[in-house]
Amino acid sequence: MNTLTASTENAYKKRKKRAWKEFKNQKYLYYMSIPFVLWVFVFQYLPLWGWTMSFQKYKPGLSFFEQKWVGLEHFRTLFRDDHFYQVLRNTLAMSFMGLIAGFIVPVVFALLLNEVRVQALKRFVQTVSYLPHFVSWVVAAGIVTKMLSTDGGVVNDILLGLNLIDQPIQFMAQGHLFWGIVTSADIWKETGWNAIIYLAAISGIGPELYEAARVDGASRLKQIWHITLPGIRPTMIVLLIMSIGHLLGTGFEKQFLLGNHLVIDYSEVLDLYALNYGLAMGRYSFGTAINIFNSLISLILLFAANGIFKRFTNESIM
Template structure:
């Protein structure tokens, strides 16, 4: 009887000790202990809210016949009329084709070249050459696209252009090729211009991921007689796979948001059918023609497709590789 009484007294005490605090209590306890970290992040939260979430109010323009001189409640509501006009426009379909083509080419090249460059650079044992190659590869990233487009245009020029001079010097061609005047070459020119400019910079994150791989794995592989190629294939690439997955998901989510600087600066009237992308289309037919509602509809289309792509590719990777971003 005494033992039973003792157990009855002990059990409530144990339940009280094992009882987890409420979620609200845990939050405020964490907030109190880490209040300075929360205060440091507050300006960035405000910045994101002001520049990323607050402008979503402007999406209402896509469903109005927006006139800047009128107030919000004085605007004429037209529903999905601008979206119907958008999908019926041949220029929009052309811009969408160009955007998807250049985005797809840039996605493939933007992963293959930086990853390959990072792996090759990691295999270099001469530290001086390694640092020199890194420095040289980073430099184009800090050059504005205005200057970079000028360099590319000059190199591909039909008059004393470096590429034409080299091709004629080795006998591949008899007369200069007008690279910048041929539309079917424009997508490749934009893609390789981007590769030249950003490969070194994009390789930094892969080099950091490779640096996080334990050296004991390579030592064990060498003891087992694995060649350097085998070490790369079985250790380096699997070691950076989570980094590749996260960046790939983010890149596919932004497939339509490729900007317009490269296309605007490298393009001309002769290659318009290949250089016009969605952002240029929005700029030309939206802001350029004072069709603000129409331009907003284009941007909403970009955002919605980006969100759908992000969640779709994240779900695919989550099921196949058990890795996800969200």
């Protein structure tokens, strides 16, 4: 028995020694990674520590230990605020509209583009379709506003020219149009870019499948339905789960830039709410509570989506 403990102890020592030797051998790898790990810790993880603010009556200038703790007071204020529910409605509405449109449109575009048999044309359309992705939201919002404007906006010009309307529509001044405008702007900007991955997935499908289908007399429409779509299904599911995870993190740039005081009842989203009613008013704790609420919902959605898809399709990202 003594020898047994001795031998396990020996083995343990040996393993420890080997790990230490390995550690020393890999010192350059540690030099090359630890600084960046610390960097990520400071800039990405420390803000999470800032979440404690939401349970305090945070006053700038005081140290962490001098802050007054107030428990869930800020969350109670938040949930009692009627304005919050309006903002939450806007956030969810625009997120889900963006999610659904952003899922379907790029797939359809990739399928259509894949059917273009003239290679030069295919390349041209694809290059053109990336263009808006590289433009900032500041520029994109400017362009959208210009195209929808009442004096000289092309959309109103066309609608007037076709006699569909007799007065130009004030697109940017009507709240109930705002969600649709934001979603369309997003589609305009990102469809080509988001189709890249689907096109790559399509090109990975074996040509022998199409060959066999042709021999069996399947039309091109049938080939799309029975070969191409099932072929990119795993890609579609993974991207869908990822975008559900980012659902509420899709930002506020669009809403900030396209919105104005006339449509604020429809344009204000959680992050803007945190910006306007938290940061701008110096209510840091209250604003942080809004940010936390946003992050928690995102995480719950991510895990839920992942779990559901894992169960039904065996595809997951975790």
